[in-house]
Structure formats: C-alpha cells, structure tokens
Amino acid sequence: MTPGPVTNTDDFVSRALEVVESIPPGFVMTYGDVAAAMGSRAARAVGRVMSHYGSDAAWWRVVRASGHPAIHHEHQALEHFRAEGTPLRWSRDGVFRVNLAAARYTP
Template sequence: MGRMSERTNEETAPSEYAERVLETAEAIPPGRVMTYGDVAEWLDEGGPRQVGRVMALYGGAVPWWRVVRSDGHLLPGHELRALEHYREEGTPLREAARSAEGHVPRIDMRRARWDGAPAGE
C-alpha cells in the first residue's frame, strides 16, 4: 500500500519540465497565443507532444487557451470555452468557411502568435 500512495503523489505532482511549460503558458499575454511547438522551442526542451501532454494533464490551472495547434484550429471539445476567452481577450480570429463543421472560427496565427518578446518591442 505504501508504494501505491508514493506513486500516486509522484503522478499528481507536475515535473520540473511541466512547471516550466505552465509558467510559459502563464507568460503569454492576453489576446496572444503560442503553439505547442513554440513552447517547446522557447524552453529548448521537449517537443509539441510533450507540451500537449503537460497541458492536457495540468493546463486547467493556467490560461490553457493560449497554447494552441499550429494550424489555428481550436482544441476539440473545448472550442466554445476557448472562444469565450478569445473574444474576451480580443485574440485575432479568422471566421470559419461556410463549409467548416460547426462554423467554428480559427485563430489568426499570423496576427495572434506571440514570439516571447515583452510588449512594445
């Protein structure tokens, strides 16, 4: 029984890498986004899948909607919640094509993507 509780604690506590991913997500200004790959590159560690895994496990505690897919499509199953945040923060969006399922807009990556530079630079 002792082993199991140790393992559970280990699994629930974010690793140092996960903490760095979450800190990066928190640093993204309102109305801007970084891709999973951007975050990995910024940290100079891991890749898009590792960042995505951290966000899936622990992202609820940070502005998860600011870490996105590189194609600008919204996270399946979280589109409406994310859209509320994007509209509230003024994140640049591209309206969906009439043929798009559910007519959900995408993020305008050219305008919304953040490169990590402080505001005004």
C-alpha cells in the same frame, strides 16, 4: 511523509506552465512554440502537460499549429478569445481558428 526528489518530468511540467503563463491576453502560442521556448522540440509533451496540468493556466492561449484550439474545448476557448480580443479567422462553414499571423506571441 517527505516529498520525493524533483524529476525531469516535474521540471518539464513547471517550465511549460511558466511559458504558458507568460503569454499575454489576446495572444497565443502553439504547442510547438511553447516547446521551442523551453529549448525543446517536444510539442506533444506540451500537449500532455496542458491536458493534465493546464486547467489552472490560460490553456486557451496554447493552440494547435493550424490555429485551432484544443479539441473538445472550442466553445470555451472562443469565449476567452472574444473576451481578450484575440484575432480570429472564420471559414464559410462557421469554423474558427486563431489568426496566427496577428496573434502569435514570441517571448
């Protein structure tokens, strides 16, 4: 069986994952930042890429615009953030987010 032609979706996925792989340890980009680095405004599509294809990528380095990690992955992300020295901010109730002013990466 021969593989089918590469579609625009495949191209979007590969480009998004390339941007994510370029983020150095200790830094993050938002979903919108990743889209913008690709010349797109499709932040939600980047989120879909990360949910379907991001398990082999440094997924924790892509955060929501608020600086919070992906929903339901906060504990795993926190382990990676601590290991990489990513700057964090903590609220009084123990909720954390990435300090985007200090950790945002711009390729």
